[in-house]
Amino acid sequence: MITKFQLTKKSSNRKTGPIATVRSSSNTCPADCPFNNGGGCYAASGPEAIWWKRLDESEKPEHTGWLGLSDQFREAKLTPGTLLRVNTAGDLPHLPNTGEILGNVVDLLRAIFEANEVVPFTYTHHRQTEHNLSVVDRQNRAGFTVNLSCDSEERASMMHRRGFPSVCVVPADDTRTGWRDEHGTKFVTCPAQTRDEMTCDRCRLCSKANRGAVVVFRAHGAKRKKISARLETAG
Numbered sequence: 001m002i003t004k005f006q007l008t009k010k011s012s013n014r015k016t017g018p019i020a021t022v023r024s025s026s027n028t029c030p031a032d033c034p035f036n037n038g039g040g041c042y043a044a045s046g047p048e049a050i051w052w053k054r055l056d057e058s059e060k061p062e063h064t065g066w067l068g069l070s071d072q073f074r075e076a077k078l079t080p081g082t083l084l085r086v087n088t089a090g091d092l093p094h095l096p097n098t099g100e101i102l103g104n105v106v107d108l109l110r111a112i113f114e115a116n117e118v119v120p121f122t123y124t125h126h127r128q129t130e131h132n133l134s135v136v137d138r139q140n141r142a143g144f145t146v147n148l149s150c151d152s153e154e155r156a157s158m159m160h161r162r163g164f165p166s167v168c169v170v171p172a173d174d175t176r177t178g179w180r181d182e183h184g185t186k187f188v189t190c191p192a193q194t195r196d197e198m199t200c201d202r203c204r205l206c207s208k209a210n211r212g213a214v215v216v217f218r219a220h221g222a223k224r225k226k227i228s229a230r231l232e233t234a235g
């Protein structure tokens with residue numbers, strides 16, 4: 001299946017606020033993502049799942065490949081400085097047999113974002129191999145913030161100390177809002193989960209590649225019990 005992309009000019013999601021978003025077809029997800037295959041993926045249930053399936057099945061030219069996405073951006077005429085959450089569903093395009101992120105395609109996507117003067121950020125669950133980390137690092141240095149989704153606080157701390165914007169998930173009942181680990185790495189719980197009226201549009205922490213803290217998400221949504229149980233078993 002060719003990779004498909006869909007731009008939403010103004011999200012109606014309460015947590016993100018009225019930012020622009022992109023979803024990518026499900027073939028961009030790594031097969032070994034811990035949230036995949038019933039592991040609690042947020043995009044695999046609720047309204048996002050319906051939109052995601054429609055995109056997978058779409059045959060519209062504007063949904064097809066980076067060129068189609070470029071057409072959607074041209075049509076949307078977004079205001080410069082608009083925050084863009086890339087991959088409300090999906091991940092970065094990659095080779096399915098090796099899991100290698102397709103750096104050339106991601107570079108083309110970043111060029112679209114640059115040309116449209118938006119502020120793009122995303123998260124990736126792809127394996128943190130040398131190749132993939134080099135692609136991620138290139139994006140982060142060039143203005144497309146790609147957060148590494150890490151499977152544990154320890155891993156997120158290590159990758160943060162190695163210069164990568166990193167995030168991790170904690171159980172739903174974790175009440176911490178901010179702390180440091182034994183290495184001095186700072187952790188901040190997503191402010192949209194701890195403060196009323198906070199949105200990604202106002203916060204923008206995840207769009208800052210050189211921020212001073214790991215961003216932590218409390219497991220939430222319909223699959224929060226499943227995710228919390230998996231984290232507690234792993235811990």
Ligand code: SF4
Binds near residue numbers: 192203205
């Ligand atoms: S930390 Fe900020 S930008 Fe990141 S998801 Fe939470 S509210 Fe959005």
